[in-house]
Amino acid sequence: MSACDGGCEDMQRLLWEVLAPGTPRPRCEELRALIAACPECVEQLASEQEIRLLMQRCCGEVHAPVYLRERITTRIRIIRGS
Template identity: 45%
Template sequence: MMTPPDNYGEEGFLEADSHVDCTAVMADVYLLLDHECDEVIRERLQAHLDECGPCLEAYGVEEKIKRLLSRKCGGERAPEYLRDRLTIEIRRQVTIHRIVTDE
């Protein structure tokens, strides 16, 4: 397991006043791929990828894997009976939780 640098932030990304390193970029590459990071982090990740060939290559591989998974698995839906069963079970658990916490 890689040890993060000393300036590695709580969110997994390097602190704002630090230079972005490859370890931090690769740790957060899925945030960028999934559009789950804020604008500041996205810009810093993208700037690093624009300047770092190895990270850009690794990002490209991850992006291709994500697209492949989305294409092969993205359109699948759970069968209706399973969705109904899960909905019933979730409602049952919520009801039980409410009864227990109300006591």
């Protein structure tokens, strides 16, 4: 995979994979190297990481209901499958 050349749709999927808690460290490093080829994607990744950190600080003690987690997980699987 090469730099996204401004058409960042494929790289967007990689951003989410990097940010997913269960992604293995070697895979994250591989993905970060790919993302590094696109300044816009690097900026997007930094923004997403900052937002997640702020959310953890503000809402760290609040947990989503089980049904919501299941719905989101199912939706992610459907999207990744297509």
